Structure formats: structure tokens, C-alpha cells
Amino acid sequence: MKTKRWLRLLAVLFSFALVAASCGDDDDESADDGDTTEDTGDDGGGELEEAPGFDGETIRVGIISDLSGPAAVIGEPLTNGNRVFFEALNAEGGIAGQYPVELVEVDSTYNPATGVQVYNQIKEDVAVIGQILGTPVTNAIIESLEQDGIIASPASLDSLWVREPNLIPVGAPYQIQMINGFDHYFNEGDGDVDSDVVCALVQDDPYGEAGLAGLEFAAENIGFEIEAITRYVSGDTDFSAQMNELEDAGCTVNAFVALPSVTGSALGAAATNGYAPQWIGTSPTWINVLAQSELAPYLEANFTVISDAPDWGDTSVPGMERLIADQEEYAPDQVPDGYFIFGYYEAQSITALLEKAVELGDLSREGIQTALEELGTVSYGGLTGDYTYGPPEERVPPRNSNIAAVVPDAPNGLENQTMDYEADYVDDFEL
Amino acid sequence: MAVLTRRRNHRMVVDYADDLRLFGTPWKRVGLVVLVGLYLFVPVLFADLTFSWLPDIAQTAVQAFFNLNTLAYVGVFAIGAIGLNLLTGYTGQISLGHAVFLGVGAYTAAYVGNTYSWPMILWLPAATLAGFLVGAAIGPFALRLRGLYLVVVTLGLVFVGDHIFRNWESVTAGNTGVSTTAAEPVLGPLDFTGLELFGHEFTTEQSMFWLIWFFVALTALLVKNIVRTRPGRALQAIRERDLAAEIIGVDLSRYKIMAFAISSGIASLAGALYGALQLFVSPVDFALLVSIQFIAIIIIGGLGTVYGSIIGALLIGGLPRIIDELSRSQDLPGVGGDVGGVDGLISVSSLNQIIFGLAIAAVLLIESRGVAALWERSKLYFRTWPFTQ
Numbered sequence: 001m002k003t004k005r006w007l008r009l010l011a012v013l014f015s016f017a018l019v020a021a022s023c024g025d026d027d028d029e030s031a032d033d034g035d036t037t038e039d040t041g042d043d044g045g046g047e048l049e050e051a052p053g054f055d056g057e058t059i060r061v062g063i064i065s066d067l068s069g070p071a072a073v074i075g076e077p078l079t080n081g082n083r084v085f086f087e088a089l090n091a092e093g094g095i096a097g098q099y100p101v102e103l104v105e106v107d108s109t110y111n112p113a114t115g116v117q118v119y120n121q122i123k124e125d126v127a128v129i130g131q132i133l134g135t136p137v138t139n140a141i142i143e144s145l146e147q148d149g150i151i152a153s154p155a156s157l158d159s160l161w162v163r164e165p166n167l168i169p170v171g172a173p174y175q176i177q178m179i180n181g182f183d184h185y186f187n188e189g190d191g192d193v194d195s196d197v198v199c200a201l202v203q204d205d206p207y208g209e210a211g212l213a214g215l216e217f218a219a220e221n222i223g224f225e226i227e228a229i230t231r232y233v234s235g236d237t238d239f240s241a242q243m244n245e246l247e248d249a250g251c252t253v254n255a256f257v258a259l260p261s262v263t264g265s266a267l268g269a270a271a272t273n274g275y276a277p278q279w280i281g282t283s284p285t286w287i288n289v290l291a292q293s294e295l296a297p298y299l300e301a302n303f304t305v306i307s308d309a310p311d312w313g314d315t316s317v318p319g320m321e322r323l324i325a326d327q328e329e330y331a332p333d334q335v336p337d338g339y340f341i342f343g344y345y346e347a348q349s350i351t352a353l354l355e356k357a358v359e360l361g362d363l364s365r366e367g368i369q370t371a372l373e374e375l376g377t378v379s380y381g382g383l384t385g386d387y388t389y390g391p392p393e394e395r396v397p398p399r400n401s402n403i404a405a406v407v408p409d410a411p412n413g414l415e416n417q418t419m420d421y422e423a424d425y426v427d428d429f430e431l
Numbered sequence: 432m433a434v435l436t437r438r439r440n441h442r443m444v445v446d447y448a449d450d451l452r453l454f455g456t457p458w459k460r461v462g463l464v465v466l467v468g469l470y471l472f473v474p475v476l477f478a479d480l481t482f483s484w485l486p487d488i489a490q491t492a493v494q495a496f497f498n499l500n501t502l503a504y505v506g507v508f509a510i511g512a513i514g515l516n517l518l519t520g521y522t523g524q525i526s527l528g529h530a531v532f533l534g535v536g537a538y539t540a541a542y543v544g545n546t547y548s549w550p551m552i553l554w555l556p557a558a559t560l561a562g563f564l565v566g567a568a569i570g571p572f573a574l575r576l577r578g579l580y581l582v583v584v585t586l587g588l589v590f591v592g593d594h595i596f597r598n599w600e601s602v603t604a605g606n607t608g609v610s611t612t613a614a615e616p617v618l619g620p621l622d623f624t625g626l627e628l629f630g631h632e633f634t635t636e637q638s639m640f641w642l643i644w645f646f647v648a649l650t651a652l653l654v655k656n657i658v659r660t661r662p663g664r665a666l667q668a669i670r671e672r673d674l675a676a677e678i679i680g681v682d683l684s685r686y687k688i689m690a691f692a693i694s695s696g697i698a699s700l701a702g703a704l705y706g707a708l709q710l711f712v713s714p715v716d717f718a719l720l721v722s723i724q725f726i727a728i729i730i731i732g733g734l735g736t737v738y739g740s741i742i743g744a745l746l747i748g749g750l751p752r753i754i755d756e757l758s759r760s761q762d763l764p765g766v767g768g769d770v771g772g773v774d775g776l777i778s779v780s781s782l783n784q785i786i787f788g789l790a791i792a793a794v795l796l797i798e799s800r801g802v803a804a805l806w807e808r809s810k811l812y813f814r815t816w817p818f819t820q
Contacts, residue, residue: 068780106755109780112608113716116709120500121755136608136713143610143710147624147635204597205715206607234715 048099051364053127059095059354059363061086062104062126064119064141065133065155069110070234070261073287074339075133078155079105080331081343082131088326089351096358101351108133110234112140123148128368130350131155131343135207136234142166149365151353151372153346157283158210162431163392168372170349171308171342171384172398174207174282176426178214178255179221180401181280181306183423186222189304190278191253197227199251201242201266203258204231211257211282214429221425227251232262239266243273253278260287264295271298283307288337291406291413299406305414306401308384312336312411319345319381336411345383352378385420399426451659453652470644474499474637488757495756496749499636505748506643507705512728512740513650514697519726520735521658522690523670524573528585529698529725531592532562534717536699537611537706542602544614554614555703562699563692570688577673589719596714608713611706616642623707643704650697651737657693658737666690667735727787731794733803742802746790751783758782 053060063082066075086101094100104122108115115137119129123144129152132138138154138161145152145166152168154161159173172180182198185191200215202208208231219226228249230242243266246254256279258266263285270276279302286305290296310317313324313336323344327334334340357363357371375389385398400420407415439445441456454460477497482490495501515529536558543549543557572584596603603609616623616639626638657663665686668676677683706712724747732743758779798804 107780111715112711112713113709114780116711117500117504118755121498121752136715139608140709140711140713143612147612147710204606205713209606 048358048361048363051127051362051367053125054099054363057099058102059099060102060104060126061128061130061350062106062119062122062152063131064106064108064115064122064129064137065131066110066137067107069108071110071134071259071284073260073289074155074284077334077337077339078133078343078346079131080334081340081345082347083343084326084330084334084340085344085347085351087330088322089347095351095354099354099358101354103130108137110134110137112136116140116144119144123150126150127363127365128152128350128353131346135210136205138167139206149369151368153350155342155346156207158206159213159397159429159431160206160210162395162397165369165392168349168353168375168389169397170346170380170387172401173214173431174210174257175214175217175429175431176397176399177282177306177401178211178257178280179218179426179429180399180421180423181304181403182215182218182255183222183426184401184403184418184421185253185278185280185304186224187423188418188421193222193224196224196252197250198224198253198255199228199230199246199249200226200255201230201232201239201246201258202255203262204233207284208257211255215255217429218423221423221428232258232266234259236262237265239269240273242266243269243275246270246277247273247275251277253280256281256285258282258285260285260290263287263290264293267298267303268295271295276302279303281305283309283338286338286404286414288335288411288413291408291410296406296408296413300408303406305404305406307338307404307414308398308400308402309338309341310382310402310419311404311414311416312338312341314416317382319383322381323383338412338414341383345380348380348383349378349387397431399429453655453659470641470648473497473502474633474640491756492753495753498752499634499640501749501752503636503639503643503708505744506640506647507701507708508725508728508748509647509741509744510643510650510704511698511701511725512732512744513647513654513737514694514701515725516729516732516734516737516740517654517657517666517697518690518694520729520733520739521663521670522666522687524687524690525578525582525726526585526691526694527582527719527722527726528569528588528592529694530717530719530721531588532566532695532698533702533705533721534592534596534712534714535562535565535695536702537712537716538596538603538609538702539699540614540703540706541609541611541712544611545609548613551614551616551618555700558703559696559700562702563696566695566698567688567692569695570691571684573687573691574684586719589722592717593714596717603714606714608711608716610711612710614703614706616707639708643708646700646704647741650700651741654697655737662686662689670735727791729801731790731801733801736801736803739801739803746802747787750786750790751780754783754786755779 047056050056063079065079066072083103086103090100104126106118106122108118119141129150132141132152133155135156135158138156142164151166154167154169157171157174159175161167161169162173186193200212202212215226228245228251230245232239232242254277267279281303283306290299310320313320315321323341353368353371353375356375357368360367360371372389373391377386377388379386385400387398388396400422402416403418403421404414404416406413444450454463482493485493511529511533518524518526539558539561540554543554549557569588573581576584597606623638623642624635626633665681668679668681669683669686673683728743728747729740731746733739794801
């Protein structure tokens with residue numbers, strides 16, 4: 001009897017819950033209906049309808065960066081680049097001259113799981129995601145983006161992004177960087193296919209795999225073997241094992257796919273051992289402080305960085321003048337930094353996307369998706385190569401790279417030796 | 432006689448049936464009703480409440496805590512922690528390998544979902560079974576090893592697991608990680624990516640809350656049933672002293688392996704649900720830190736209690752989120768809330784890690800049996816009042 005009595009109570013409670021649930025939902029619906037009617041009223045005045053992350057005036061853009069993880073040295077200048085571009089844009093009225101942008105910033109700590117969780121925290125509150133820092137984090141969030149119909153800009157150059165319907169990538173992928181870097185080394189630089197021993201030190205994650213795929217493609221086309229591939233896990237600090245492996249294998253030129261926090265300790269271990277091969281690094285291996293470090297002479301002699309970016313302050317590039325002017329006005333403390341440039345042109349891609357959506361008259365999730373499909377070619381004023389967007393299968397990313405040497409006195413510590421280098425067969429790499 | 436039995440004080444235990452009662456006291460029954468009420472109402476009511484009558488800071492904190500997405504993750508942690516508590520809290524076998532079993536569950540669900548398109552009624556049991564079997568295979572190690580030695584072996588398990596997750600590419604897709612969307616949380620007519628009940632549509636967050644907390648209740652009930660019956664007494668005997676347990680007739684190998692297998696099966700269930708929440712899993716999701724988090728949850732919550740695991744999960748899962756939201760909305764002094772412009776001494780996630788560490792140290796110093804023990808102590812205070820010391 002006793003048992004039955006409280007079971008009955010539970011049943012009553014359950015039915016209450018259902019009633020409450022349905023009432024609650026009714027309220028929501030009627031509230032929504034109310035909003036829609038009001039919005040339609042606004043429409044008559046030429047205003048855009050409210051949408052997630054857009055209250056009719058301000059467009060909210062999510063930033064999923066890394067503030068305290070291994071890529072924090074990238075995340076800070078990168079987000080500063082985003083911020084400066086949007087602040088300058090807001091000073092002129094904002095998107096399409098009338099909708100200012102507000103950034104909603106969260107910290108992924110470069111951890112995919114955390115990335116998904118912070119994404120879930122902000123997704124209802126933003127129209128687009130203006131930055132997802134890092135290949136592993138982007139990889140983890142893609143499925144959620146598709147489910148929610150949100151467009152995001154990856155601050156990562158993996159070639160996987162090119163064909164992702166919910167991403168608006170910028171720049172030539174890492175694969176392309178490695179292909180161009182090695183092609184340049186063997187055809188224009190000091191490389192000799194017969195005597196050089198090619199190896200790789202890569203991060204043990206999707207970013208590392210991306211660089212490696214490029215190296216393998218270059219190996220096929222140039223005709224060299226990859227003697228040894230050694231990996232490290234993000235967060236490692238001791239690289240003596242990897243350096244011994246590379247040295248024992250007799251490697252004379254190494255692909256280096258890593259984060260800047262690793263460059264110092266990894267190449268520092270090599271320098272300490274007196275091991276001095278040629279290192280060819282992807283763009284995220286570099287950070288300006290390396291040029292001021294004790295390692296600078298070693299890097300000057302042995303390190304090449306492949307990137308999209310022009311030299312800091314190189315006004316022969318059309319977009320550079322405005323970048324410097326904006327930086328001086330809105331972030332005077334910002335030191336010359338390649339990631340700042342990346343953040344700046346990344347914000348341009350988001351702006352182009354949002355302006356297209358405003359032009360099409362729809363800032364809803366679906367509206368922004370349509371805008372991406374109809375966006376066409378976006379030019380970044382030479383800060384990175386022009387990118388043709390559109391439906392995923394029709395997108396054309398840039399395939400040129402800049403080959404930079406370490407010059408400690410240069411503003412960003414790098415000086416491009418060759419601009420816009422493209423290996424002959426780079427178009428054959430399937431993206 | 433029957434009348435006498437009914438009027439008897441609920442604390443008076445005269446037979447085995449009394450001893451076994453799950454909800455033996457009126458208060459426990461009230462508690463159950465409250466919990467079921469919360470389960471049903473929280474997703475509906477708290478989704479839209481703004482708590483505007485609270486002071487600003489409390490408002491942000493409450494909103495952050497009752498965020499359904501946070502609570503769903505907390506639920507996953509609670510399930511895993513209940514499993515670990517069975518092994519560590521009740522059986523005394525400390526394991527640092529718990530994260531690996533979450534991984535086994537998540538990858539199994541992803542694999543059978545992607546390859547065979549199994550529905551949830553199959554992928555969820557498959558994931559649980561996979562964890563159960565792997566756990567049963569690990570169990571025999573515990574027969575030869577105790578205490579610190581077992582900790583080191585299970586620590587090794589984390590790295591073996593990590594290596595397998597990174598290199599068994601046909602199943603785990605290696606370093607890149609694998610999408611778990613093919614393992615859909617759909618049970619017959621119930622689609623938990625957006626429930627439709629009685630003509631009303633609910634959001635993914637609401638639906639997943641109901642799904643995950645249903646399994647929290649289910650595993651809690653399962654483990655509670657194990658520990659209050661004969662196998663549970665055997666497990667606790669092993670915890671106190673395994674030699675003595677063997678002498679009084681407990682089959683050590685059977686019970687130790689059973690504890691490992693069930694605990695791992697539950698962890699894999701949690702892992703599969705984690706996959707359904709995250710939509711994507713990669714090896715770093717199941718790293719050593721996750722195992723340590725589970726240990727922290729059961730230590731802070733209370734070793735050897737089922738509800739302690741849930742309290743611990745609420746604290747460990749909810750606290751970071753509250754701090755995160757507070758620092759973003761309130762400008763906590765010295766905390767740099769924004770990415771890219773570290774104005775403060777410390778970033779939000781570093782602050783979270785420090786608080787996490789301090790919480791474990793504080794619990795061990797103040798009440799080493801966890802938050803659950805604080806609750807038990809206050810109950811005892813009122814029960815024995817006015818003779819409380």
C-alpha cells in the first residue's frame with residue numbers, strides 16, 4: 001500500500017510536469033509570434049529582421065580563441081587583429097555602414113572538448129563565429145556548426161576546411177605551404193635531392209597530419225624519400241628524444257609543423273646538441289619573440305617560415321597601409337605580429353560575408369549560409385591571396401606562399417625572400 | 432501486529448526487507464518527489480527564467496549553473512563518477528584509467544553508428560558492453576596488485592589507450608578524431624536532438640537533459656542496488672581488507688573483476704552519451720586529466736556514496752562554468768576575461784584550474800569523506816538533537 005501511495009504522488013507530479021511543459025511551450029510560441037509581427041512591422045521601414053545574434057542594431061560575432069593553452073601566444077595577437085578591424089569598421093558605422101559588430105570572446109584553451117563546450121555557451125548569442133583557433137578545435141566544432149547552421153571562420157589553414165559548407169576559410173592551406181616550401185628549397189634554394197635527407201617533426205594531431213600530407217605530396221613530385229617522421233604531443237616540453245631520432249637518422253632538412261610555443265624548446269634542444277639541419281616551418285611555427293631570443297642566430301642560419309603574410313609594414317601590399325593605420329589608432333601597444341595580420345584579414349572575410357547577407361536582406365542563420373554560397377571572390381588587398389567562395393565544391397583557395405627567412409631586426413622578425421611562390425604542380429594537389 | 436509494523440519508527444530495522452529499503456524514511460520519499468520534479472521541470476522552467484529578482488552576481492551564477500547544456504555535461508560526469516565510485520569508493524580499487532573507458536564507449540558508439548548505422552537501442556548497449564568487456568580484461572590486474580601498484584598500472588592504461596585512440600585509424604580516425612553524429616540519440620519515436628511530445632517541440636538542450644539525467648538515475652539505481660545487497664557487501668569487505676574478505680568466503684577474483692567490468696561499462700555508457708553531446712570526439716578528450724577529474728569528483732563528492740558522485744559532478748562541472756560567466760559579465764578583479772587582452776593577473780581557465788586544485792585540497796583537509804559526509808553529519812546532528820555534542 002505504502003509504495004503505491006507515493007507512486008501515485010509521482011504520477012500526479014508527472015502529469016503536472018506535462019501540463020507545465022505544454023503551457024511553457026505555448027507561452028514561448030505566442031511570444032515568438034508577437035516578435036515576428038513586430039519585426040514585419042519594422043520591415044516596412046527598411047530594417048532587417050531580428051535573428052540570433054542580431055537585435056536589429058548590433059551584430060554579435062563569436063570568437064573562440066586560446067588565451068591560456070599552448071596556442072595563447074597566437075590567440076592574443078590574432079584576436080587583437082579581429083578586434084582592431086571591427087573597431088575601425090564600427091567607427092565607420094559597422095557592417096554595411098549601419099550595423100556595428102560586437103565580439104563575444106571565449107577561451108577554448110586549445111582543447112577540442114572545451115572548444116565545443118564554450119561554443120555551446122555562446123551559439124545562441126551570435127550570428128557567426130569570427131574565429132575558431134586551431135585545427136583540432138575546429139575539427140571538433142564542425143559537426144555542431146552543421147547541426148546549428150552557423151558559419152564560422154577557422155583560424156587554421158587545414159585543407160579540410162576548403163570543402164566544409166559551414167566554414168569560411170582564408171589563406172593557402174598548410175598542405176600548400178609545405179608543398180611550396182619544399183619545392184622552393186629544392187628548386188630555388190640550397191636543396192639537393194640526391195644528398196639531402198628529408199625528415200619531419202610534427203605535432204601529433206590533425207594540424208601535424210595536414211603539414212605531413214603536403215610534405216608527402218611534395219616528396220612524390222620532387223622525387224625524395226621521407227627518411228623519418230617524429231611526433232610530439234601538444235604540451236610536451238622535452239624534445240631531446242625527437243632531436244636524437246632526427247640526428248641519428250642523418251636528417252639534413254626537416255619539415256616542422258608545430259606551434260610557436262614548441263619552436264623555442266624543440267629547436268633549442270637541437271641547437272644545444274649542435275644539430276643544425278635546415279628547418280622548413282609552417283606559418284604557425286613562428287612568433288616574433290623568437291627573433292629576440294638567444295636562439296635567434298640559430299634560427300637565422302637554419303630556419304625558413306612559409307606563410308601567406310607580407311612583411312609587416314610592406315606598403316607595396318595595398319592592404320598594409322590601412323592595417324598599420326588602424327593598428328596605430330586602435331591597438332597602439334600591438335607589436336608587429338603575423339597573427340595580428342591574420343586576425344585582421346580574417347575579420348575582413350567575416351565582414352564580406354555579413355555585408356553580403358545584409359545585401360540579400362537576411363541576417364538569419366539561413367540567410368548567412370546563402371550569403372556564403374553567393375559571396376564570390378573576396379580580395380584581401382594582398383594580406384593573403386584572393387579566395388573564391390561559393391558552394392563548397394566550387395571554392396578556390398589561394399595556392400601561393402611567401403618564403404621568409406629570420407631577420408632579427410625586421411619588425412616581425414621575418415623577411416620574405418620570395419613572394420607568391422607557387423610550385424608548378426601545386427594545382428594538382430586535391431583540396 | 433500489522434498495525435504495530437506500520438506505526439513503527441522508520442529508523443527501526445527489524446528484518447532484512449527494512450534494511451534494504453531505498454526510500455525508507457518520509458523525508459527520503461519527499462526528496463525523491465522533489466528530484467523527479469526537478470528532473471521534469473528544470474528543462475522547461477529554468478530555460479526561460481531570468482532570476483531578475485536576485486542580485487546581479489547571484490543572477491549570473493544561477494543562470495550559468497542552470498544552463499541546460501552545462502547540466503547535460505554534468506550528467507555525463509555524474510554517470511561516469513557513479514561508475515568510478517563503485518570501483519574506488521566501494522571496492523577500494525583506485526583507477527586512473529577511467530577516461531579510457533569513456534573513450535571506448537564514445538568510439539564504439541561512433542564506429543557502430545558510422546559503419547552499421549545502428550540505432551540508439553543498439554549503439555548504446557554496444558558501447559556499454561564494449562567497456563564492460565575491456566574492463567573485465569583489465570580486472571585481473573587488480574588480483575595481483577593493490578593500492579599504489581594498481582594506480583600505476585591504470586595510469587599506464589591511460590597512455591596505452593591514448594596510443595590506441597591515436598593509431599587505430601580505421602576505428603578512431605587517429606589524431607583527427609571522429610564524428611559521432613551517426614550514433615543518433617533517437618529512441619523509437621523519441622528524437623533527443625529535438626523532442627516532440629504532445630505536439631510540442633523541445634530544444635536539443637532540453638531533450639538531451641532528459642535523456643542524460645534519465646541515465647544518471649538509472650545508473651544510480653543500478654549501483655545502489657548492487658551496493659545494498661550481497662555483492663555490495665562483498666565489495667565493501669574487499670575494500671576494508673581483501674585477505675579478510677577472502678577468508679570469510681568472498682570470491683576475490685569474481686568480485687574484483689565484476690567491479691572493474693561494471694564500473695567500466697558505466698564509464699563507457701557515459702562516454703557514448705558524451706559523444707552524443709559533443710558530436711565529435713578525439714584522443715585528447717580522454718586524456719589523463721579527465722581521469723583525474725573523475726577522481727576529484729568522487730573525492731569531493733564523497734567516496735562510497737552514490738549521491739556523492741552526483742554532488743561532486745555538479746560542483747566540478749558547474750563551478751568552472753559559473754566562474755567563467757561571472758568573469759565575463761562582472762569584471763572580477765584581477766581576472767582577464769577577454770581573449771587577446773589579458774588585463775588581469777590570471778586568465779579565467781587558469782583561475783578555474785586553481786580553484787579546482789584548491790577545492791580538492793580543502794575537502795581533504797576539512798572533511799576527507801567529501802561533501803556527502805557534511806550532509807550525513809548535519810543529518811546526524813538533527814536526528815540526535817538535543818543530545819548532539
